[in-house]
Amino acid sequence: MHQKQTDIIIIGGGLAGLCCAIHLGKNGIHTTVIEKSVYPRHKVCGEYLSAEIFPYLAFLGVNFTDGAIPIRRFRFTGITGNHKEAELPLGGYGISRYKLDHMLYETALAYGCRFIFETVKQVDFKNEKFTIKTDTETYTTDLVLGAYGKRSGIDQYLSRTFIRKKSPWLAVKAHYKGDFPSDMVGLYHFPGGYCGVSNIENNTINICYLADYSSFKQYKNIKEYQEYVLSKNPLLGKVLNESDMIFNAPLTISQISFEAKKPVVNHILMIGDTAGLIHPLCGNGMAMAIHSAKIAAELITDYINEDLTRTTMEKKYAKQWKSHFGKRIKTGRFLALNLQNKYITRFLFSLINVFPGLLSHIIRKTHGKPIFVKV
């Protein structure tokens, strides 16, 4: 089949960027990824990977299950420690980003993807060409995918609306040794935030929480905050007390925004968190990031095979992005807001007592169906 000669640069080599590079590589389309950090590296993330994405990862040839921990059950706890457990409708795996991203990086290399380790500062589009500037170099290309995650200086450069609003959310994550049921992912609410706990490879527990900055800044350090705020939820206090951190210090990130974003900006197809981030309590931001990479890779393949124009490709991408993820992101926002209210949570627990299937129903609302690829 005749293919249009097209240079493609993907900015950011996280889950979305790497999966898109692999998918395009499988279709015989070579890409360049510009990534600011080297692999392997830890990332702030709950590290629970939802099963909806497994068939697609299998299509990409990524066998991540070796050593990863199968997770089948969900423990949901309110601020006061009231709790419920449920079978996860689809389930998932616990796997560190250190391992997963590195595995994807190696697969992308095997498919001929080129990597440049620099930080992108500017992206411009003129006369059907993009110009990308890093600290040291300037690159020109035909297509650009924005896969640089939740927040970057590029968002400022592109004057994206969400970047102007301050976000109250910060996140903290570390790996621990301890005893936590291996097939369980726990979601523990505490005043001003919530914490995810699950097992990952090498008998390690990942503990990662999202916290409101105004409450966080009242404490001297993370240790004190965990002791006085997270431990108000007695079940979470118990998990923390009975686990020993193996990182030298926890990783932190701030200004995490859950505001609506646009999936296409200045002709750049935004994939993963760059297009929108679901509240982590839903446990499927990674699956969504990877799914958006699949949508983009398929449309770009059609564009290169001259079945689509640039304008149609952009319109189709925006439409598909909205139909797959728009409602889920809104549901996540609604849940995150309401589960901070102890009266609403108490009411929810009494409803779950009467309708035990309700918890699974809510989980289904924030997740997609398994993602297969027609071959």
Ligand SMILES: Cc1cc2nc3c(=O)[nH]c(=O)nc-3n(C[C@H](O)[C@H](O)[C@H](O)COP(=O)(O)OP(=O)(O)OC[C@H]3O[C@@H](n4cnc5c(N)ncnc54)[C@H](O)[C@@H]3O)c2cc1C
């Ligand atoms: C606290 C928290 C807990 C979470 N827990 C879970 C969970 O348990 N399960 C789940 O499914 N999801 C979870 N998520 C969501 C998940 O982490 C994200 O949805 C996922 O990482 C998105 O992948 P991505 O590829 O879009 O972005 P990222 O993985 O963030 O990748 C972006 C990449 O771009 C690079 N980059 C950034 N700026 C530049 C630049 N200017 N130039 C070059 N490179 C750049 C970065 O170095 C990075 O490698 C959680 C999120 C948070 C905040």
